[in-house]
Amino acid sequence: MSRMRASAMSPSGRSHSARPCREGRPLLLALLATACVAGLAVVAPAPAGAAPLPREKPASLIAAEAMSRLDERRVTTTRVLPSTDIGDLVDARSSAAAAPAGEVYSSFAAAPLPRPAPAERPVVVAAAPVELASAPSGLSPSAVRPSAVAKDLFGAMRAPAPLAARSIGSYAKGCLAGATALAVDGPAWQVMRLSRNRNWGHPQLVDMLQRLANDAPALGWNGLLVGDLAQPRGGPMTSGHASHQIGLDADIWLTPMPGRALSREERETMSAVSMLKGSSELPGADRGVDPAKWSASRARLIRRAAQDPRVARIFVHPGIKQALCRFETGERGWLRKVRPWWGHHYHFHVRIACPEGSVGCKDQDAPPPGDGCGRELAWWLSDEPWVPKKPKKTDKPAAPAKKKHMTLAALPQACTEVLVAR
Ligand SMILES: [Zn+2]
Numbered sequence: 001m002s003r004m005r006a007s008a009m010s011p012s013g014r015s016h017s018a019r020p021c022r023e024g025r026p027l028l029l030a031l032l033a034t035a036c037v038a039g040l041a042v043v044a045p046a047p048a049g050a051a052p053l054p055r056e057k058p059a060s061l062i063a064a065e066a067m068s069r070l071d072e073r074r075v076t077t078t079r080v081l082p083s084t085d086i087g088d089l090v091d092a093r094s095s096a097a098a099a100p101a102g103e104v105y106s107s108f109a110a111a112p113l114p115r116p117a118p119a120e121r122p123v124v125v126a127a128a129p130v131e132l133a134s135a136p137s138g139l140s141p142s143a144v145r146p147s148a149v150a151k152d153l154f155g156a157m158r159a160p161a162p163l164a165a166r167s168i169g170s171y172a173k174g175c176l177a178g179a180t181a182l183a184v185d186g187p188a189w190q191v192m193r194l195s196r197n198r199n200w201g202h203p204q205l206v207d208m209l210q211r212l213a214n215d216a217p218a219l220g221w222n223g224l225l226v227g228d229l230a231q232p233r234g235g236p237m238t239s240g241h242a243s244h245q246i247g248l249d250a251d252i253w254l255t256p257m258p259g260r261a262l263s264r265e266e267r268e269t270m271s272a273v274s275m276l277k278g279s280s281e282l283p284g285a286d287r288g289v290d291p292a293k294w295s296a297s298r299a300r301l302i303r304r305a306a307q308d309p310r311v312a313r314i315f316v317h318p319g320i321k322q323a324l325c326r327f328e329t330g331e332r333g334w335l336r337k338v339r340p341w342w343g344h345h346y347h348f349h350v351r352i353a354c355p356e357g358s359v360g361c362k363d364q365d366a367p368p369p370g371d372g373c374g375r376e377l378a379w380w381l382s383d384e385p386w387v388p389k390k391p392k393k394t395d396k397p398a399a400p401a402k403k404k405h406m407t408l409a410a411l412p413q414a415c416t417e418v419l420v421a422r
Helices: 005-009 014-022 030-037 106-110 131-136 151-154 203-220 264-269 298-308 318-327 332-335 377-381 414-420
Strands: 166-172 173-177 189-190 223-226 249-253 309-317 338-340 347-352
Touching: 030 298, 166 203, 166 414, 173 414, 189 203, 203 223, 203 249, 203 298, 203 347, 298 309, 298 318, 298 332, 298 347, 309 332, 318 332, 318 377, 332 338, 338 377, 377 414
Parallel strands: 189 223, 309 338
Antiparallel strands: 166 173, 223 249, 249 347, 309 347
């Protein structure tokens, strides 16, 4: 048993699980988490000294996840999560993100695809990067091997799999067949960062976004600046998110859409604006939104998104959740879907549930009951999730962490068919 695993299972839990990978590594949190979390579930006890968070699963099912944030420049702490939000997460604009841990997808092996699978797993000669880069559509079966790094294969895909639309696997471990592109310009939206080619999603996600954009002007919001959806065939990304793999996640900027079409260049270089007063990572920081930046129109937009019955969760910074809790004076049911998370103060992340017909798509458990504006939010606004604990002197120096990338074999079997479909 590796030291990392041993420490992750330490009864004292949290700080021990975080430290071996963190010390002396001024890297992005997400890199850390990829190295630390892949393949093992870091035990996540209730936050020390705070009221326990609502839980829906035993700790053994909890994986530690990590966040990189748009503005993040340093590692802070390994994030210990409310269990129900695992499997998801994470937006990092400029870095790798955490690999999810511990889930098993054996059931997907039997999930049929709209076209017959090969009789046996393809034998691979070599995965040639040149071939991947130039492949117009699906990969040659000979280029796909189970030990291949999944993000390299899926990141090279330039076009969707010509199959019936289907989200396969879970939000942070899966792929997407039959994706639809969200048009880069619509009546009330513009897609950002076009060079990423991540404006692909399940048709239900694209439809949800189009309807939300359509509603936006009446809510006092000019239109949507849309960030990442998914790659053409979903799957792990070469940079950024751990989730967004099955075409059911989308990032929407909290920056207003200008009344003109942004140039391609502007869509690459324009920055989103944080809604916060300042850094959340200082002891005693005010983690609320800046009233000069936040607006009721943003609250109405997020509320409208949450009210779409297809939407399962929306991730926002806890300061934004707090603003939403204060904003709503009427029916509060929608607030249950709005989940506090690290990052997400430049944008909010909308996640829809598995669409009908997506065999092998794995929903998350429902969020905890209630509006989430009480004890849980108080924890999120405290120092506990943000300020790293000082390492104990007795701890040994960190063992060098090897970064593990998710292989194709870790994904549902059907994702191989998605890669080769042409
Ligand atoms: Zn996102």
